[in-house]
Amino acid sequence: MSELSAAVPAAKPKRPKPKSMLMIGEQTAALFENARLAKERGEKVGWSASIFPQEIPETLGLNILYPENHAAGIAARHQADPFLQACEGPLGYSNDLCAYAKVNLAYAAVLNGESEVELPDGGKMVRPDFLLLTNNICNQLTKWYENLARQLNIPIFFIDTCYNPFDYVTETRVRYVRAQIDQLIQDLCAFTGKRWNEERFREVMAVSQRNSSLWERANDLLHHKPAPIGGFELFNYMSAMVCNRGKTSTTAIMEQLNAEMEEHIRAGTSTFPAREEFRVSWDGIACWPYLSHNLRTLKKYGINMVASSYGKAWAIEYDDLDGMARAYCFASTNGDNATTMISRRMEALKRFDCEGTIYHVNRSCKVMDCQMMEVQRQLSELAGVPFTAFDGDQADYRNYSEAQFETRIQGLVELMKTNKEAKSGV
Amino acid sequence: MSELNQILADLRTACEDPAARLRHYLSQGKKVVGCFPPYTPEELVHASGMIPIGLWGGHTELKRSKSYLPPFACPIMQANMEFGLGGSYQGLSAVIIPALCDTLRCMTQNWRFGVRDIPMIPIVYPQNRTSPASVDYLVSEYETVLTMLYTITGQMMNEKALCAAIDIYNEHNAAMRSFDRTANDHLDIITPQVRHTIHKSAFFYEKSEHTAILRAIVRELEQLPVCQWRGKKVLLAGIMCEPEEVLDILAENGIAVVADDLAQESRQYRTDTPVTGGGGLKRLAIQWNSRRGCSMIHELDKPRGKMMLQMCRETGAQGVISCMMKFCDPEEYDQPFYETELRKAGYPCLSIDIDQQNTSFEQIRTRLQTFGEML
Numbered sequence: 097m098s099e100l101s102a103a104v105p106a107a108k109p110k111r112p113k114p115k116s117m118l119m120i121g122e123q124t125a126a127l128f129e130n131a132r133l134a135k136e137r138g139e140k141v142g143w144s145a146s147i148f149p150q151e152i153p154e155t156l157g158l159n160i161l162y163p164e165n166h167a168a169g170i171a172a173r174h175q176a177d178p179f180l181q182a183c184e185g186p187l188g189y190s191n192d193l194c195a196y197a198k199v200n201l202a203y204a205a206v207l208n209g210e211s212e213v214e215l216p217d218g219g220k221m222v223r224p225d226f227l228l229l230t231n232n233i234c235n236q237l238t239k240w241y242e243n244l245a246r247q248l249n250i251p252i253f254f255i256d257t258c259y260n261p262f263d264y265v266t267e268t269r270v271r272y273v274r275a276q277i278d279q280l281i282q283d284l285c286a287f288t289g290k291r292w293n294e295e296r297f298r299e300v301m302a303v304s305q306r307n308s309s310l311w312e313r314a315n316d317l318l319h320h321k322p323a324p325i326g327g328f329e330l331f332n333y334m335s336a337m338v339c340n341r342g343k344t345s346t347t348a349i350m351e352q353l354n355a356e357m358e359e360h361i362r363a364g365t366s367t368f369p370a371r372e373e374f375r376v377s378w379d380g381i382a383c384w385p386y387l388s389h390n391l392r393t394l395k396k397y398g399i400n401m402v403a404s405s406y407g408k409a410w411a412i413e414y415d416d417l418d419g420m421a422r423a424y425c426f427a428s429t430n431g432d433n434a435t436t437m438i439s440r441r442m443e444a445l446k447r448f449d450c451e452g453t454i455y456h457v458n459r460s461c462k463v464m465d466c467q468m469m470e471v472q473r474q475l476s477e478l479a480g481v482p483f484t485a486f487d488g489d490q491a492d493y494r495n496y497s498e499a500q501f502e503t504r505i506q507g508l509v510e511l512m513k514t515n516k517e518a519k520s521g522v
Numbered sequence: 523m524s525e526l527n528q529i530l531a532d533l534r535t536a537c538e539d540p541a542a543r544l545r546h547y548l549s550q551g552k553k554v555v556g557c558f559p560p561y562t563p564e565e566l567v568h569a570s571g572m573i574p575i576g577l578w579g580g581h582t583e584l585k586r587s588k589s590y591l592p593p594f595a596c597p598i599m600q601a602n603m604e605f606g607l608g609g610s611y612q613g614l615s616a617v618i619i620p621a622l623c624d625t626l627r628c629m630t631q632n633w634r635f636g637v638r639d640i641p642m643i644p645i646v647y648p649q650n651r652t653s654p655a656s657v658d659y660l661v662s663e664y665e666t667v668l669t670m671l672y673t674i675t676g677q678m679m680n681e682k683a684l685c686a687a688i689d690i691y692n693e694h695n696a697a698m699r700s701f702d703r704t705a706n707d708h709l710d711i712i713t714p715q716v717r718h719t720i721h722k723s724a725f726f727y728e729k730s731e732h733t734a735i736l737r738a739i740v741r742e743l744e745q746l747p748v749c750q751w752r753g754k755k756v757l758l759a760g761i762m763c764e765p766e767e768v769l770d771i772l773a774e775n776g777i778a779v780v781a782d783d784l785a786q787e788s789r790q791y792r793t794d795t796p797v798t799g800g801g802g803l804k805r806l807a808i809q810w811n812s813r814r815g816c817s818m819i820h821e822l823d824k825p826r827g828k829m830m831l832q833m834c835r836e837t838g839a840q841g842v843i844s845c846m847m848k849f850c851d852p853e854e855y856d857q858p859f860y861e862t863e864l865r866k867a868g869y870p871c872l873s874i875d876i877d878q879q880n881t882s883f884e885q886i887r888t889r890l891q892t893f894g895e896m897l
Contacts, residue, residue: 239851
């Protein structure tokens, strides 16, 4: 053996991807390819907010792409920098804005011939002809889409889902949202030349409901000890729920994912790459540019993230258009008051037997950050579990410190350890 | 002139010590309701026999608020939270918080748990204002506000009182617009700071009182010779332009403010409530749907650039200063569009950071000086 080869440890064989992940890859490729083909055929293609009633464009057979999901992908692949620079430079936007928006506005500028940033994906996020907007996630989306509409000179089809300061969706909100859904269907048909088919809608809704329930089930399977997979892996399946919620291809993926998880439970195995010492919940959007660093650090201490408030936002349940209106008002905890937010998190902490919570202070997301401290205080007291918070960003790699993350996790581990020892009487 | 000086001195005192205004109304046996920026249905408070007072932050040391808001939250909200937690707003019967941006959404909850002795009344204005359903929805939001006001304070309004309140607010809007027009003939007296004081003071007076004050100011000004202003003229855009030192720097450099697109100032008075078209609540909802050119309200086509161009042409403003409230994402999304349009039309733009807690102005001074020379 030569000196050189002795110094370099043999590469660890890569774990083969589970079938469900391969299916996700195919589905994502198909989403972009179908949009490209639709464009070629002269059909209108849309861009949509991630918690939009996707069943509507699905029923109309429209091809829709998702800027938030796409920006997350660019960030996770460490390709965001030129977009962030272009957005904050020549396009004149503030550094303070949501990094998904910044990446996407810069990408759109390239599609619009205003910028020459090289598109790492060859422009698979094809230029939209219209926008589908809901503000259940945040108000920044409303402004971001206003700007896209003006930049690209295209219409917005908008459902204002209204923030809920109350503990339930008021009936007046349901009426307002329902009226907007009806109008939107009419306007979208007129714009795209498609026809609304009630029977097709019922089919799509049934598929969407099945997918939501399978997604929720997969999330819920993490309550097994040890959890059958590493919780971060579920982030990989989110594109199926965000972009393809009303499609049967998602049903196949979700069934496969559930089957794989059940198989692990039967065999007593897990894809989590370490012994599960601690179970925690994760609050906030994934820190996409540093997902692997997050995971590596957590793995070092045997921390599995078994509950996330984020992914479950796409488990949307309803069975008619009124129900749809109510469900989309209530889907994202960002659109709900602190009481709802706390009760949802409390339920998850209990259900998954979490020993701590990690809060992502996501610099992009004021709606999450600006009430997080009060949520932390109340939840920690109610649940009796410690928490830690770290500074990060969903897509801007500049807002994260590896050292800070590691220190914060160390601190949380100390607290969880003490609690564990006290519980077991050590 | 001496009457004018006295009025201006009183308004300045009101802006410097809003708590004194609160005590003044409380001593009259009135109940007072705090109104968060940028818009709340003040007419409902007025019609319920109470006094709405604006809560637009202020200079303070941020301590307690840090347990609720991250450092990158809106400085006005940080100051309001600090004042609320520190007891400065004691005496208010309630606050109304409009959830118009992401930080304001969260403020409804922070206030609810942090300042429990001053009840919070939320209002969520519709953003899809082209939807006919938005009117009914907003009427129902107003009704919720009224129910909460009544439950908290015991004071209920009636239709007659609401219609009277709407008239009072429309008259006040007209008086503010009239003042702005007259002020531009007297830029020697109506310095940037005086103009700001007159606008801001409206938040601390019952509106018919303030209308009477405005009319007196206009009367006094009209008796004075028109000033041939030899300095520069600008338009201010943004949420607000404070601290006052910034306005003083403008004056030091011979720059007058002849128009504004500030949420705290002209945006408040642009849109009247229609005098016909239904009951008071419905007319107020229609007024909301008629508002134009505000970063906090969804609107297609990014109209602010065109609106500001028109304002510049009408008032002779030679340039625009973007008073960028730190961390204000709604404004940050608008700025690239309106600045591009203005520059294209030959109007130079300057962007300055606005933070009420700022105590160092040298950088802003240099930049405003250079901008003034450029105009």
